[in-house]
Amino acid sequence: MSDMSSRMWVPADSKGPPVHPDEDIILELRDLEKRYGHIQALKRSSLSFRRGEVHAIVGENGAGKSTLIKLLTGVVRRSGGTIVWNGKEVELATPNEAIAHGINAVHQEVVLCRHLSVAGNIFLGDETTRFGLLQRRDMTRAAQKILDDLGFDLRADVVLDSLTIGQQQLVATARASLRGTKFIIFDEPTAYLTRQEAAQLFALIRRLKLEGVTIVYISHRMEEVFELADRVSVLRDGTHVGTRNIDETNDAELVSLMINRTLDQIYHKETLPIGQPLLETRGLSGKGFSDMSLTVRSGEIVGLYGLIGAGRSEFALSVFGRNPKTSGEILWKEQPVTIRNERTAIDLGIALAPESRRDQGLNLNLPIGLNINLPVYDQLMRGPIIDRGEEKRRADQQIADLAIKTPSRRTLASSMSGGNQQKIVIGKWLNHGAELFIFDEPTVGVDVGTKAEIYRLFARLLKNGAGIILISSYLPEVYELADTLHVFRDGKLVGSQGYREKSHEDILAEAIGV
Amino acid sequence: MTTEVTPTSVKARRNFSFLFALTLVGLLILLCVALSIATPNFATGNNISNLLRQGSMIAILAIGQTFVIITAGIDLSVGAIVGFSTVVVAGLIQAGVPIWLAIIITLVMGLLIGFFHAFGIVKMGLPPFIITLATLTSLRGIGLLMTNGSTINITNEAFNQFSRESFLGVPNLFWMVVLVAVPAFVFLHLSKWGRYLYAVGSNPEAARLSGVSVPKMIFIAYGLSAMCAAFVGVMLAARLGVGNATQGEGWELQAIASSVIGGTSLFGAVGSVHGPLIGAFILATISNGANLLNVNSFWQRIITGGLIIIIVFFDQLRRRNR
Numbered sequence: 001m002s003d004m005s006s007r008m009w010v011p012a013d014s015k016g017p018p019v020h021p022d023e024d025i026i027l028e029l030r031d032l033e034k035r036y037g038h039i040q041a042l043k044r045s046s047l048s049f050r051r052g053e054v055h056a057i058v059g060e061n062g063a064g065k066s067t068l069i070k071l072l073t074g075v076v077r078r079s080g081g082t083i084v085w086n087g088k089e090v091e092l093a094t095p096n097e098a099i100a101h102g103i104n105a106v107h108q109e110v111v112l113c114r115h116l117s118v119a120g121n122i123f124l125g126d127e128t129t130r131f132g133l134l135q136r137r138d139m140t141r142a143a144q145k146i147l148d149d150l151g152f153d154l155r156a157d158v159v160l161d162s163l164t165i166g167q168q169q170l171v172a173t174a175r176a177s178l179r180g181t182k183f184i185i186f187d188e189p190t191a192y193l194t195r196q197e198a199a200q201l202f203a204l205i206r207r208l209k210l211e212g213v214t215i216v217y218i219s220h221r222m223e224e225v226f227e228l229a230d231r232v233s234v235l236r237d238g239t240h241v242g243t244r245n246i247d248e249t250n251d252a253e254l255v256s257l258m259i260n261r262t263l264d265q266i267y268h269k270e271t272l273p274i275g276q277p278l279l280e281t282r283g284l285s286g287k288g289f290s291d292m293s294l295t296v297r298s299g300e301i302v303g304l305y306g307l308i309g310a311g312r313s314e315f316a317l318s319v320f321g322r323n324p325k326t327s328g329e330i331l332w333k334e335q336p337v338t339i340r341n342e343r344t345a346i347d348l349g350i351a352l353a354p355e356s357r358r359d360q361g362l363n364l365n366l367p368i369g370l371n372i373n374l375p376v377y378d379q380l381m382r383g384p385i386i387d388r389g390e391e392k393r394r395a396d397q398q399i400a401d402l403a404i405k406t407p408s409r410r411t412l413a414s415s416m417s418g419g420n421q422q423k424i425v426i427g428k429w430l431n432h433g434a435e436l437f438i439f440d441e442p443t444v445g446v447d448v449g450t451k452a453e454i455y456r457l458f459a460r461l462l463k464n465g466a467g468i469i470l471i472s473s474y475l476p477e478v479y480e481l482a483d484t485l486h487v488f489r490d491g492k493l494v495g496s497q498g499y500r501e502k503s504h505e506d507i508l509a510e511a512i513g514v
Numbered sequence: 515m516t517t518e519v520t521p522t523s524v525k526a527r528r529n530f531s532f533l534f535a536l537t538l539v540g541l542l543i544l545l546c547v548a549l550s551i552a553t554p555n556f557a558t559g560n561n562i563s564n565l566l567r568q569g570s571m572i573a574i575l576a577i578g579q580t581f582v583i584i585t586a587g588i589d590l591s592v593g594a595i596v597g598f599s600t601v602v603v604a605g606l607i608q609a610g611v612p613i614w615l616a617i618i619i620t621l622v623m624g625l626l627i628g629f630f631h632a633f634g635i636v637k638m639g640l641p642p643f644i645i646t647l648a649t650l651t652s653l654r655g656i657g658l659l660m661t662n663g664s665t666i667n668i669t670n671e672a673f674n675q676f677s678r679e680s681f682l683g684v685p686n687l688f689w690m691v692v693l694v695a696v697p698a699f700v701f702l703h704l705s706k707w708g709r710y711l712y713a714v715g716s717n718p719e720a721a722r723l724s725g726v727s728v729p730k731m732i733f734i735a736y737g738l739s740a741m742c743a744a745f746v747g748v749m750l751a752a753r754l755g756v757g758n759a760t761q762g763e764g765w766e767l768q769a770i771a772s773s774v775i776g777g778t779s780l781f782g783a784v785g786s787v788h789g790p791l792i793g794a795f796i797l798a799t800i801s802n803g804a805n806l807l808n809v810n811s812f813w814q815r816i817i818t819g820g821l822i823i824i825i826v827f828f829d830q831l832r833r834r835n836r
Contacts, residue, residue, distance in 0.1 A: 322723060346725040360723055363716035365783050374713055374724040377706035385704045428724065 024051040026086060026214050027072075027103075027183060033080035034067050039417055041067040044081065045240035047233055049183070054205060054215040056225040056246075059235035059258055065218050068235070069185050072216075073105045074098035102182035106172050106189055112160055119143035119156040122175045143174075150174055150204055165192040173201060177208060184208065185216040190224060191308060195512075202228060220474075222251050234258055267480035269499075270459055272299045274483065277334055278436045278467040279350070281319065284328035288314030289491040292328070294484075296436060296467040301458065303482025304471045306511050311491035312471045313355045316438045320352045321345040346375055351429035353422075355440040355471070361425035362413045369395035369409030372428045379431075398427035403453065419450030426457065437461060440471040455481065475504055487511050537828075538776065538792045542799060549803040556806055563680065566688040567753065569798030571596075571746045573691050575769035576776070576790035577698050578742030581735045583773055584702075586715045586782025587635070587642035589736060592743040592769055594653040595627055596762030599747020601657045604666040604757025613673050617748050624744025627653070628737035635736070636729040642736075650766070657759025666757035677752035687749055691791070694742065699787045711735060715782030771818065772797055775825045796821075 027049040034042040042064045049055050059065050070076040071083075074095045083090050085101055092098055112121045119140040128135040128142070143156035152170045160168060169192055176184055186205070190198045205215055205228060217228055225232055226246060233243040234257040241257050275298035284292045289311035296302045304312045317323045319330065321339040330337055332348050339345050345352075354360035363371055372395045373380065380386050380394075395409040402423040406416065413424055422442060429437065439458075443451045458468055458481065472478045478485055479500065487495040487510040495502075495510040549556040575592050582589040599620050606616035627649065634645035668674060679686050702708040713721035714731045722728050746765075751757050774780065775796060776789025797818060804814045 320723070341727075342722055343725045343727065352723060354723055359717070360719050363713050363720050363783070366712055366716045370709055370712065374709070374721070374726065377709055381706055385700065386706060386709070388704075 025049070025084075026051040028084040029081065030084065031081040032068075032071065032078055032083065034064075034071060034076065035079045041238055042071070043238045045235070045238075046081075047240055047243070049214050049216065050231075051182075051214055052209055052212045053230040054209055054217055054228050056217045056219065056229035056232040057235060058219065058222075058225060058232060058254060063235040063258070064238040065235055066187070067238070069105055069107075069187055069216075069218070072098065072103060072183075072185060074103075099179050102179075103185075104176040104179040104183070105185035105187060106169070106176045108188040108191060112168060112172055112175070114161045115159065117157055117159055118147070118154060118163070118171050121160055121171055122146065122156070122178065124175075126178075146174055146178070150177070151200055152204075153200075166194055166197045169193060170197060170200065173204065177204070177213075181213070183214045183216070185218070187218045188220065189217075190219065190221065222254065225254075226251075267455060267477075269480060270462075272462050274298070274300045275465060278332070279319065279469075280331040280334070282329040282331070284315070284318065284325055284330065286314060286318040286323055286325045289318070289488070292493055294486055294493070294496075296469055298435070298465045298467050299462050300483040301462070301468045301470050301481050303478035303485040304469060304488060305475060305478045305485060305507060306473070306488030308473060310488035310511070312488050313440050314491070315488075316352060316440055316469065316471060317354075319345070320350060320438065322352075346432070346434075349433070349435040350438065351375075351432060351434035351436070352438045353425045353429065353440060353442055357418070357421050357425055357445075362421060364414040365412055367410045368399065368404065368406055368413055368416070368424055371413050371424050372398050372409075372431070375428055376431050394431050398430055401430070402427050402457070418445035422446050422450065422454065426454070434466070436467045436469070438469040438471070441473065442470070443472070443474065443477060475507060479504060479507065489513050538789065538796065538825075542792060542796050545796065545799045545803065549799070549806070553803070553806045556803065561802070561806070563685045565795075565798055565802045566685050567677070568802060569795040570685075570687040570691045571749055572765065572768050572772055572798065573791050573794035574694050574742050574746050574749075575765060576772035576794045577694060577787055578739035579766075579769040580773045580776070580778050580785045580787065580790045581698075581702070581711060582642070582739045583770070583778050583780060584711050584715045584782060584785045585732060585735045586780075587732070587735065588646065588770070588780070589631065589739045590643065590646040590766050591627070591631065591649040591653065592739060592746075593762040593765035593767075594650045594657075595624060595740055595743035596747040596750060596765055597759045598653045598657040599624060599744040600751040600754075600761050601661055601666060601757040601759050603748050603751045604668050605660070607668055607670050607673055608666060613670065620748055621741055621744050624741040624747070625737045626740075627744075628740030629733055631736040631740065632729070632733040636732050654759055661757070661759060668751060668755045668757065673752055674755045677749065687753065690745070690749055694745065695787055695791060702787050707731070707734065712783050768797060769794075771822050775822060777829060 025048045029045065029047045031044045031046055032042060033040070033044050045064070045068075057065055057068065067076070071078055072092065074092045074097050077091075077093055083092050085092075090097070090101065092101075092103075098104070113124065116124065117140070119136075119142075122143045123139050128139050140156045147154045147156055150173075152174065154163070154167060154170060160171065163171070169189060173186075173189070189201055193201060202224075205217070209215055215228075217225070219225055229246050231243055231245055232249065232254065234241050234254060236258055244253070277295050277297050280293075280295040282293050292315055294302065304315070306312050314323065318325050319339070321341045321344050330339055337344075337348065339348070358364065363374070369391070373391055376394070377386065380391050392409065398404070399406060399409060404416070404420050404423045404427065406420065413421060416424065422445075426439075426442070442454055446454070458470075461468060470478055470482060483499050485497050485499075485501075485507070486493055487507055489511055490513075494513070495507070497507075546556070555561055575596070579589055579592060602623060603616050603620045606619060607613060611619070631642070631645050631649065634640040634648075635642055638645075676686055681689055702711065710721065710726045710731050711734075713724070713726055714728050718728045721731075747762070750761055754761070772793035773785065773790040774793070776786070776791065776793035778785035778790060800817055800821070801814055804811070804817070
């Protein structure tokens with residue numbers, strides 16, 4: 001351990017950048033493949049990484065970025081192809097093997113022990129001991145030195161749980177920079193960071209690069225890619241579709257590589273006559289949001305844009321009766337209503353496809369049919385017994401209508417891909433006859449084809465007189481689809497505009513508060 | 515990224531699940547055949563009736579337990595409720611309460627104990643293991659206090675006689691299994707409540723956001739489990755003719771074992787009514803056969819333990835394949 005930390009802090013100029021960066025390949029992937037059962041998550045991709053470069057990887061959700069990280073960190077094993085590390089073929093079969101080579105990752109979600117101290121987390125699995133006993137004080141001192149050297153404004157002796165997610169992310173970064181002595185992967189590192197924290201992180205990345213560490217930087221944020229990266233590789237639908245030097249490319253080229261079709265082909269915007277108000281909130285406040293006043297009418301999409309944690313999902317959960325409101329009013333079809341719980345909301349005609357399919361949307365280890373019918377079993381009862389013919393018919397109808405790719409309604413939801421799972425989450429509300437649909441991040445982890453299908457479904461719902469609340473962190477999506485777009489920041493409504501009234505840049509500026 | 519699962523694999527999977535149920539029945543039949551050959555005393559009407567009586571009570575406990583396990587919970591109190599219920603029903607009958615009323619009071623008391631468990635889980639946020647463990651010990655204590663540690667003899671012959679009689683050649687106690695299992699089957703497999711139970715066990719948050727009242731389902735599951743246990747207490751009091759708070763010791767574990775052998779997953783959302791029934795009778799047959807063969811009763815416990823490991827292991831293999 002001691003040699004690791006000392007390596008980090010030699011003056012940057014003593015090593016210097018590599019002399020022939022073009023030839024100095026540290027990691028090469030040849031025809032790398034990964035299959036999960038029948039699903040091909042990564043298709044015969046070849047990529048190479050140079051020593052001391054910042055190599056950005058971009059691609060849509062579900063393009064294979066996560067799979068690539070898991071392969072490189074030894075979390076999953078490849079199904080085919082070869083991995084060449086420092087000129088030698090390696091297996092990368094376990095996380096320990098990856099760490100032994102000096103490869104580590106900072107994951108999007110913090111994977112640390114919440115109840116241990118910052119120091120305990122930094123040295124977890126690599127503790128300083130004397131006669132088999134932990135040397136807590138030594139570890140805390142060493143950890144503090146590391147944090148100070150990294151320029152992170154953090155204390156080593158506090159419990160991880162007491163930090164913000166952004167601070168925890170920095171702890172994870174410190175941990176990774178001790179282990180990833182040659183190669184560090186950052187997966188969407190700035191998603192939860194404040195601007196100051198992000199600046200600290202960028203400074204660290206530049207410094208690691210000067211020390212000859214290869215950085216793989218995965219991000220949706222183009223401006224970060226252009227700020228940090230030397231080269232950028234694009235993944236699409238599990239395939240590597242190209243690598244560019246950063247100064248030889250631009251936003252437009254990368255986006256077209258990522259989606260391989262123009263935006264107009266994906267977003268079907270039909271202007272429909274907007275009808276009567278369905279839902280109106282007046283000064284609605286609750287946990288995580290306050291003073292929300294907005295209206296959704298039949299035939300329109302109301303977009304809610306903002307960063308993660310801006311209070312959009314909390315607002316939706318409150319309207320749906322999941323979380324109590326603390327003040328304010330909800331009107332349904334211009335009548336004041338009290339939404340006591342989810343059942344009240346459902347009976348009014350509100351449907352919610354929640355943010356997390358896995359945690360909120362699906363009963364994964366139950367059949368698709370049961371998932372689809374779950375909200376409507378009241379309608380399926382004939383006396384004390386379920387009308388099984390009707391149960392089957394409704395499930396099969398949604399499977400057919402939404403083109404859910406499954407052999408049977410009895411198949412478990414867990415065996416479906418992200419896109420098909422999302423269709424199940426949506427499908428469960430289509431039998432119900434809801435009038436207001438709340439879609440919270442409906443296209444995360446969904447492939448482009450399914451995305452287009454979901455957007456077409458929106459159009460169908462609107463035509464039938466429904467209203468839609470579309471919550472998304474992906475600006476082009478809400479920008480192109482929403483008739484009215486509300487921007488959330490820190491639990492407050494900071495701006496509203498009609499269809500394409502403001503530019504992307506202005507909306508983004510509202511959302512991040514500059 | 516598409517999911518291509520061929521229809522054949524689904525068919526195979528369903529056949530496999532069907533096979534598992536068949537395997538259990540097959541195991542039961544195999545046991546019976548082997549015991550019939552090994553000992554002349556097994557395949558006698560008397561012994562079979564006895565076996566059915568023995569198995570009935572655990573079978574009913576296992577059905578109730580299965581409801582709870584499907585919600586990803588556990589009910590450790592059922593053995594204690596059995597003992598406590600024998601005291602209550604015996605006390606009531608000895609006090610001159612009509613039999614039908616005594617039984618109803620006992621069942622309602624069982625239901626309330628179950629509601630207390632659900633209250634602890636839903637309102638106080640206690641883990642099911644803890645709240646039911648707490649009632650396990652306290653109910654025994656309350657029963658012992660009520661009887662001052664002694665046994666209440668039931669002198670009502672009609673009550674005692676019921677457990678010894680048969681109807682259509684089948685012991686009355688086994689008819690009680692039918693009486694419980696048929697509505698239980700309808701409840702779990704044919705009604706919306708059954709679907710909700712699975713949904714709660716699989717993912718309570720998703721169930722809630724689909725309009726299922728999770729607290730209500732927890733109350734129902736624990737209420738039914740405790741009520742089944744109270745019902746078994748009535749059966750046991752009739753069979754033994756006594757009320758004693760120490761009866762039913764360790765029956766909760768036999769009920770859980772029957773349920774698990776019958777294919778219920780302790781992680782929730784997997785289970786049936788017929789599986790635990792077969793599981794209970796497999797355990798009863800092993801115990802009965804071991805007695806007839808003069809196998810040391812200590813061995814029975816070891817065999818039961820081994821059986822649980824083997825059956826659940828094969829079940830896990832089956833699940834992993836899907």
